[in-house]
Amino acid sequence: MTDASNAVLYCTATLDGVTAPCVYKPVAGERPLWDFPDGTLAGREVAAYEVSAATGWALVPPTLLREGPHGPGMVQLWVEPDADAPELLDLQDPAGAEPGWLPIVRADVGAGRTALLVHRDDDRLRRLAVLDAVLNNADRKGGHWIPAADGRLYGIDHGVTFNVQGKLRTLLWGWADQPVTAEAQDVLVRLAEALDGDLGARLAPHLTAAELRATRERVGALRLTGRHPAPSADWPSIPWPPV
Ligand SMILES: Nc1ncnc2c1ncn2[C@@H]1O[C@H](COP(=O)(O)OP(=O)(O)O)[C@@H](O)[C@H]1O
Numbered sequence: 001m002t003d004a005s006n007a008v009l010y011c012t013a014t015l016d017g018v019t020a021p022c023v024y025k026p027v028a029g030e031r032p033l034w035d036f037p038d039g040t041l042a043g044r045e046v047a048a049y050e051v052s053a054a055t056g057w058a059l060v061p062p063t064l065l066r067e068g069p070h071g072p073g074m075v076q077l078w079v080e081p082d083a084d085a086p087e088l089l090d091l092q093d094p095a096g097a098e099p100g101w102l103p104i105v106r107a108d109v110g111a112g113r114t115a116l117l118v119h120r121d122d123d124r125l126r127r128l129a130v131l132d133a134v135l136n137n138a139d140r141k142g143g144h145w146i147p148a149a150d151g152r153l154y155g156i157d158h159g160v161t162f163n164v165q166g167k168l169r170t171l172l173w174g175w176a177d178q179p180v181t182a183e184a185q186d187v188l189v190r191l192a193e194a195l196d197g198d199l200g201a202r203l204a205p206h207l208t209a210a211e212l213r214a215t216r217e218r219v220g221a222l223r224l225t226g227r228h229p230a231p232s233a234d235w236p237s238i239p240w241p242p243v
């Protein structure tokens with residue numbers, strides 16, 4: 001175990017006889033936030049994993065609530081980042097995104113110059129954007145996805161999710177207002193059903209009834225519009241700094 005000064009601890013955990021590297025975030029190490037009830041972030045991380053699992057996209061590494069050396073906390077399977085994976089973010093000419101890239105925002109890069117922050121037009125990021133819209137994720141910055149050596153992309157750090165108020169803060173605005181894919185439509189149908197059944201029951205210990213209801217409503221709204229959400233004018237919709 002290392003880095004005990006931080007709320008995130010790196011450890012190994014054993015489950016069903018299998019030992020694997022994990023991150024462990026004890027509830028006791030959670031920093032209080034003005035807009036989320038104290039002591040609930042670990043449960044939100046587990047809830048985000050449950051939703052991801054129900055999509056079939058497996059975007060969130062397996063995550064559990066467990067008792068650890070610093071008390072109960074969330075334990076999540078460690079994903080080894082692929083150092084050779086292509087960059088998913090870039091700064092490009094403010095005139096427009098290059099082919100294969102989508103614009104996020106024009107940013108001041110000092111000395112009176114601006115650049116266009118862009119993300120790749122990548123199917124894995126597009127799925128993550130749909131998941132984040134369902135989770136109401138308030139913190140999808142560039143350090144919160146990890147490309148793994150097997151070519152998969154994993155989302156991490158889902159402590160600030162499931163608020164009843166719209167708090168979607170993400171870099172993944174490249175598809176704003178565009179129709180979701182047919183695959184995502186199918187996933188949203190499945191999620192709506194699951195939220196009324198098994199998934200709803202799995203989320204209930206971690207979320208309030210109002211948060212669960214708001215999650216159903218977000219899925220319902222996404223199905224109705226069939227479109228990726230657009231940035232809100234009344235909420236800082238882009239995490240800054242972006243990584
Ligand atoms: N499941 C994971 N696999 C690999 N690295 C992780 C994982 N979860 C967190 N990390 C690493 O630990 C850092 C801090 O974790 P994060 O979940 O972002 O915690 P915090 O709440 O402190 O921001 C991440 O930026 C990432 O480098």
Ligand SMILES: [Mg+2]
Nearest residue numbers: 143144156157
């Ligand atoms: Mg983080």
